[in-house]
Amino acid sequence: MKAPQPFQYQGSKRILAPLILRYLPGKMKRLIEPFAGSAAISLACATEGRAGEYWLNDYNQPLAGLLSLIINRPEEISEHYARIWRDNDADPLEHYYRVREDFNCVRDPKLFLYLLARCVKGSVRYNADGLFNQSPDKRRLGTHPATMKQNIMAVSSLLRGRSIITSQDYRDILASARPSDVVYMDPPYQGVCGERDSRYYSGITSDDFVAALDQLNTRDIQYVVSYDGHLGARSYGEQLPAYLGLTLLEVEAGRSSQATLLGRDEQTVESLYISRNLASELNIKPARLSRTAPLDDGQLHFLAIK
Numbered sequence: 001m002k003a004p005q006p007f008q009y010q011g012s013k014r015i016l017a018p019l020i021l022r023y024l025p026g027k028m029k030r031l032i033e034p035f036a037g038s039a040a041i042s043l044a045c046a047t048e049g050r051a052g053e054y055w056l057n058d059y060n061q062p063l064a065g066l067l068s069l070i071i072n073r074p075e076e077i078s079e080h081y082a083r084i085w086r087d088n089d090a091d092p093l094e095h096y097y098r099v100r101e102d103f104n105c106v107r108d109p110k111l112f113l114y115l116l117a118r119c120v121k122g123s124v125r126y127n128a129d130g131l132f133n134q135s136p137d138k139r140r141l142g143t144h145p146a147t148m149k150q151n152i153m154a155v156s157s158l159l160r161g162r163s164i165i166t167s168q169d170y171r172d173i174l175a176s177a178r179p180s181d182v183v184y185m186d187p188p189y190q191g192v193c194g195e196r197d198s199r200y201y202s203g204i205t206s207d208d209f210v211a212a213l214d215q216l217n218t219r220d221i222q223y224v225v226s227y228d229g230h231l232g233a234r235s236y237g238e239q240l241p242a243y244l245g246l247t248l249l250e251v252e253a254g255r256s257s258q259a260t261l262l263g264r265d266e267q268t269v270e271s272l273y274i275s276r277n278l279a280s281e282l283n284i285k286p287a288r289l290s291r292t293a294p295l296d297d298g299q300l301h302f303l304a305i306k
């Protein structure tokens with residue numbers, strides 16, 4: 001069964017989820033996503049019944065609030081979306097800018113859903129004052145309310161009653177993790193964010209992140225990290241240091257749309273780091289994987305090439 005998607009979100013791991021799930025334990029007591037975004041990995045796990053509980057956290061408060069509404073009050077958020085969605089009969093562009101202005105005043109997660117559905121490629125953008133400034137996609141009206149309701153109900157039925165949703169800095173979440181938890185981390189794209197990434201609400205520093213992973217090692221907590229990326233010969237972001245003892249899987253994720261636009265044939269390569277205790281439990285060895293063309297079952301398949 002395909003995992004539902006609550007909203008489009010740039011950087012979502014939905015496509016890579018089947019691969020990432022191979023490197024998580026078959027059964028987990030609780031899965032924690034400190035950088036949840038659209039919660040693609042938790043939803044993929046919930047679709048397969050892999051964890052008893054889920055903890056979704058994102059520093060972006062309206063985003064975490066939206067996840068909470070979708071999971072716990074699906075009817076209410078679907079109805080609200082249907083009320084503010086506009087078709088071509090109205091003036092959808094003017095309407096988008098009005099909703100965006102309201103959102104920047106009140107930070108209402110319900111308004112955020114409309115902006116995510118309607119903005120360019122689901123890619124959130126913030127200015128230096130933290131105001132949402134992404135433009136509307138002029139060619140699309142955003143998910144139709146009937147489809148949106150179906151998606152929201154499907155997400156809710158998977159996660160309601162078995163999730164907690166918070167909006168804190170990832171370090172506070174990791175500090176509360178228990179040895180029986182498994183943590184999946186997909187921090188803001190390290191290569192371009194530095195301290196502040198306009199694509200997300202808050203950036204993180206790589207020194208802090210490495211220190212947090214070191215702490216997880218000391219506390220024997222299992223984790224998987226999606227980190228850095230390479231594009232063609234260029235590499236974005238630093239590799240994680242060897243002393244953390246992680247197993248690295250490099251995944252050729254396909255042609256980058258940015259490179260295609262520039263007329264270059266370059267593959268994006270994503271790194272997946274597995275903690276030592278998890279790699280030894282699942283017998284995971286370092287590898288380089290390549291995505292094959294979609295097969296008949298519509299799933300993505302990956303081949304080991306190294």
Ligand SMILES: C[S@@+](CC[C@H](N)C(=O)[O-])C[C@H]1O[C@@H](n2cnc3c(N)ncnc32)[C@H](O)[C@@H]1O
Pocket residue numbers: 009010011012013014034035036037038039040041057058059060063168169170171186187188189200201202203204
């Ligand atoms: C790459 S996205 C995660 C995408 C997610 N894996 C998905 O499939 O949609 C990174 C997320 O981290 C959040 N974030 C940024 N800084 C954070 C922090 N210090 N603590 C917790 N979350 C943070 C951002 O708001 C963003 O949603």
